[in-house]
Amino acid sequence: MNPLSVVVRTICDIFAWFMGIFGVYIIIHGHLTPGGGFQGGAVVATMAAFLLVAYGGKKVLSFVRPGFYSGMETAGLVLFITAGFLGMGTTFFYNFLAGRGGLFGAVVPIGPNSGILNSAGTISVMNIAVGLEVIGGLSLILIYMFKGIRLFDDHAGRSESGHDR
């Protein structure tokens, strides 16, 4: 696809990083506010879609390697399964870090309160793991679907279709 005009590229420069930081905020505060791993991962994946539309496919595909997103997705899934197996002393997926005072283990007062970021043991670890997996997976789908369309255009021998500049 051809890159869009200067106005769109400038707005993309300002807003793409805002979307990335907002998505990471939704992922990390998953145990305090509505959100969590899946929702925050979808918000960060729209950053990849935004860059793809504003800058044109040729520049983005020369800038990013698909192996980076593939590694992120695999690391997320492996971290999720490991966090499930570590509590195997009692049962599979047991929350062995909650209320213990260690990594994510602060004790939460009962009733309405303003949230503590350090609480909720393996739930926070699993939020980050699923967030990584959804970011990697959705960005990989977008990049490979775009490569599939571009393959079709070069194969048919015509110029790139579907755009008016």
Added chain:
Amino acid sequence: MKRRVLFLVAVLVVAGVFWGALNRIHPFGDTGRAPMDDYYLENAQQERSVNNVVTSIVFDYRGFDTLGEAAVLFTAVCSVLALFRKGSEGK
């Protein structure tokens, strides 16, 4: 034209069946007794030390379903990648 009239009649019959069924489950806003959800709402903050009850259900009380869902997402990504390979194009 006849197909659309037939479709409209079928829609009215199915809508009548759904309307009769949905009127007999609870009215909107009054769920009756829900003992499992009352247990989740009262005890999730004390046992798991988390403020968000929905996240504790998704990742802790029913974490096995989330493992299946992560596997489904991984399988979908692998299938899309397998459809767009440049394997035997140059023959």
Added chain:
Amino acid sequence: MTGNAPFLVVGIIFFLGMYAILFERNLIKIAIGITLLEASANLLLIVLGYRTGGSIPIYTLAGGTRTMVLPTPQALTLTAIVIGLATSALLLSLIILLYRHYGTLDVREIRRLRG
């Protein structure tokens, strides 16, 4: 009758989705119809768990102890939305491959050409 309005909205969206699947010719409009069908099912799941005057089931900065809505249907809807996303991604990839092979997106033409 107006108290049961969310159930009626679920039925209307379901009807629109079924109309789009059965009576449209473009493949992408059929894909949109399938997405509408999944949206109506997710909406029915969430609407079933509402208590009158309830707040969201989150304890952060909740003022005063009131009734809360049921949290279990919301957790099940999360899984259903992700599965719908996986279905849509595969559907659109197959539509791209169909367009590359047949050169058209009309369902009746594809049925007539027979590859």
